[in-house]
Amino acid sequence: MGPVATVGRERGARGRRATTTAALLAATVTAALAAGCTSGGGPVDDGRGTSRQPEPGTSAAATGSSVLAVKLDNAPAARPHTGVDAADVVYAEQVEGGLSRLMAVYATRLPEAVGPVRSARESDLELLRQFDRPTLAFSGAQKKLLPLIDRAPLRAKTPGNAPDAFFRGGGKPAPHNLYLRPERIVPEDPGQAALTTGFHYGSAPAGGTATTSQTVRYPAARFTFTWSDSQDRWLVGMDGAPATTADGKRMAAATVVVQYVKVRESAFRDFLGNNTPYTETVGSGKAEVLRDGRAYDVNWKREGATDGTAFTTGDGTPVNFAKGQVWVVYAKAS
DSSP, X not given: OOOXXXXXXXXXXXXXXXXXXXXXXXXXXXXXXXXXXXXOOOOSXXXXXXXXXXXXXXXXXXXXXXOEEEEEOOSGGGOSBBSGGGOSEEEEEEOGGGOEEEEEEESSOOOSOBBOBOOOXXXXXXXXXTSSSOEEEOSOOOTTTHHHHHHSSSEEEOTTTOGGGEEEOTTOOTTTTEEEOGGGTOOSOOOGGGOOSOOEESSOOSOOEEOSEEEXXXXXXXXXXXXXXXXTEEEEEETTEEOBBTTSOBOEESEEEEEEEEEEEEEEEOTTSOEEEEEEOSEEEEEEEEETTEEEEEEEEEOSTTSOOEEEOTTSOBOEEOSSOEEEEEEEOO
């Protein structure tokens, strides 16, 4: 049963296209995941990748330009989070049972620690194709999903193949206490150029509607973004409570995108039998961009898995985001 998402109004968003380089997952990752992997044939390309090798000297691994994406637990027991405030982009998606998970993407700054880290989902592979062979840090995945991760053009990092990069802590019970030391898998900041999201930054577009708060609801989770004039940011709330980092800082975004997408059933289920929703991030539709205390109805379009997402006004003009952290919350299109 698909999740239900509601906000104050239906909207739409914008961006630019991403760099495209497909690469085979490193042999070390294949070996590390082999216990749960099979080498059977894969589906047609829907963002899961191909077996093409990159040209010598042109891959993200060779240039050091690959972003780091970390899959984060977002159950109440996992909060507060660590290191999310350093992310350039935070994606929020629906998972089993109507709950939510986060994916934090890092390019311009790497925190000392990030977490709690949790398992990957099928939708992550399509979302990450916009980047040039990104590094995906996660903790486990369903056995049937592991071969798809195996074949995807990304660098998978888990406690199994990078044990020195992960640790248990935070005073939380397992499984909500696994953390990542980013510098042990990504020695240097990838840099702004690695953020091939399609986002444009600059002055605010004309129009919009003055807005103080917006809420996005999933069946068993909700996100609320409240504008703060004093901080010039959208303060993040989760499930009716202020969202803070482990060091007590309030989570805050310069720009929030509520992107209406198709959410369908996948071929995967959790151990309770709940279907894993598949969030389609390739296509087009409506979105809402929140910045500077105003809401803008826009259109979004991502032509292919290796493209970034374009957010435009009705006449096709790109919509600028405010400089700073961007939250993208995927909501089910009506």
